[in-house]
Amino acid sequence: MSGHSKWSTIKRQKGVADAKRGAIFTKIGNQIAIAARGGTDPALNSALALAIEKAKSANMPSANIDRAIARVADKSAAQLEEVTYEAYGPGGVGIIIETATDNRNRTFPEVRTALTKNGGTIAEPGSVAFQFTRQGVIRVAATGEEALLAVLDAGAEDAAEEEGEIVVYTDAKNLSAVRQAILDAGLNVTDAGLEYIANTPVEIADQSVADKIIKVLDALDDLDDVTAVHSNADIVI
Numbered sequence: 001m002s003g004h005s006k007w008s009t010i011k012r013q014k015g016v017a018d019a020k021r022g023a024i025f026t027k028i029g030n031q032i033a034i035a036a037r038g039g040t041d042p043a044l045n046s047a048l049a050l051a052i053e054k055a056k057s058a059n060m061p062s063a064n065i066d067r068a069i070a071r072v073a074d075k076s077a078a079q080l081e082e083v084t085y086e087a088y089g090p091g092g093v094g095i096i097i098e099t100a101t102d103n104r105n106r107t108f109p110e111v112r113t114a115l116t117k118n119g120g121t122i123a124e125p126g127s128v129a130f131q132f133t134r135q136g137v138i139r140v141a142a143t144g145e146e147a148l149l150a151v152l153d154a155g156a157e158d159a160a161e162e163e164g165e166i167v168v169y170t171d172a173k174n175l176s177a178v179r180q181a182i183l184d185a186g187l188n189v190t191d192a193g194l195e196y197i198a199n200t201p202v203e204i205a206d207q208s209v210a211d212k213i214i215k216v217l218d219a220l221d222d223l224d225d226v227t228a229v230h231s232n233a234d235i236v237i
Helices: 002-018 021-036 046-057 062-073 104-116 145-153 172-184 207-221
Strands: 081-088 094-101 132-140 158-162 165-171 189-198 202-204 226-231 233-235
Touching: 021 046, 021 062, 021 094, 021 226, 046 062, 046 172, 046 189, 081 104, 094 104, 094 207, 104 207, 132 145, 132 172, 145 158, 145 165, 145 172, 165 172, 172 189, 189 226, 202 207, 207 226, 207 233
Parallel strands: 202 233
Antiparallel strands: 081 094, 094 226, 132 165, 132 189, 158 165
């Protein structure tokens, strides 16, 4: 899982600092709108609460958040749907691409083009997904044995120090409860959400292949309709 985490770390470090604030707000707004379909009160909808928290951490204006939530009740607005694509990247690694779109006929060609231009190929549904498990992932700004014990006591299934933080893995349905228990323990949660985690990571020790993998993942992540990209690449360089 370290390769997946390494690219995720690179992506988060880019964050709003890479002059793509508008695109980031669009992505988060789509995530909020999707989550709000399960209820517009974040106190009763943990998925919406997590999406709003992510928005606030990216300094997304409250007006944008409110508009994204209101979209679910706006019958005149184009309704979003979640569509997941599967692909292969350089080195034969598996890629899962999550999107929120109001037009599949726009999104699919964009995803396919980003793949083919960067050494990847679209895959048949089911041919890649079986290599992953959907899990809750919580990132905690802490290191050391005491913090590790605290997150495990909070109900985590597993946890490890990666790139100067603790990455916590939970059963998908327990994500919200474990996150709250970690906060109650006095630790700082920097990110929390559902991710596709590789069952058996593919070790990548060749720098040129690693660079190609990161290039295709970045190209996919830069698409407005893409909300998340996951890979089973374990970059060990």
